[in-house]
Amino acid sequence: MRYLTFALTKGRLAEKTLEMFEKVGISCEEMKDKDSRKLIFVNEDLKLKFFLAKGPDVPTYVEYGAADIGITGKDTILEEGRKLYEVMDLGFGKCKMCVCGPESAREVLNNNQLIRVATKYPNIAKDYFYNRKHQTVEIIKLNGSIELAPIVGLSEVIVDIVETGSTLRENGLKILEEVCPLSARMVVNQVSMKMENERIRKLICDLRKVLQEGK
Ligand code: PRP
Secondary structure, X not given: OOOEEXXXXXXXXXXXXXXXXHHOOOOOHHHHOOOOOOOEEEEOOOOEEEEEEOHHHHHHHHHOOOOOEEEEEHHXXXXXXXXXXXXXXXXXXXXXXXXXXXXXXXXXXXXXXXXEEEEOOHHHHHHHHHHHOOOOOEEEXXXXXXXXXXXXXXXXXXXXXXXXXHHHHHOOOEEEEEEXXXXXXXEEOHHHHHHOHHHHHHHHHXXXXXXXXXX
């Protein structure tokens, strides 16, 4: 039997994924060692391999077949636009993509003015403003701490992830529009889905049962 390879998103998403996998009898003891700098882990009995990658790289590994399966956020899947199958919502990592800014930005946003939008997700922002709202905006790509942009005057609004809302609150910003709901998703390489159909379908089926039981 060949190895089935999983690309997991480094950090909390990987931890949650492994918790869920344990419930369907898939474990990887080696991976739990937080001090380890190891990047790839093997479960010899089940013929599985796991590696940790940065979120935006997960769809890349899956599209090229370096991983059969990937677990990452819907935000990353939308932003990267890779060719792959999104097969399952894992139900954790729930948050939403929003247009945020100070209350004062609501008016310029509604008046169809040429505003600046700072974001880590330029493709999602473009799709939202150009294709859904038919509004011309200037999109500025940032790499983190996006909430700074409207505070220091780089942009009128931001497109960013809101989970608890505390980052916004502590910085005097508000949700002005909701773009889409987000959560962790399982993605599968298009060839793997055919070649390893039985194993992948069983995994999806087992995980669905866990989700049902949790409800
Ligand atoms: C994310 C996001 C917000 C924050 C939202 O940032 O970009 O800043 O979390 O969470 P909250 O609604 O619970 O406050 P992250 O911590 O991933 O880091 P980043 O700023 O580097 O993107």
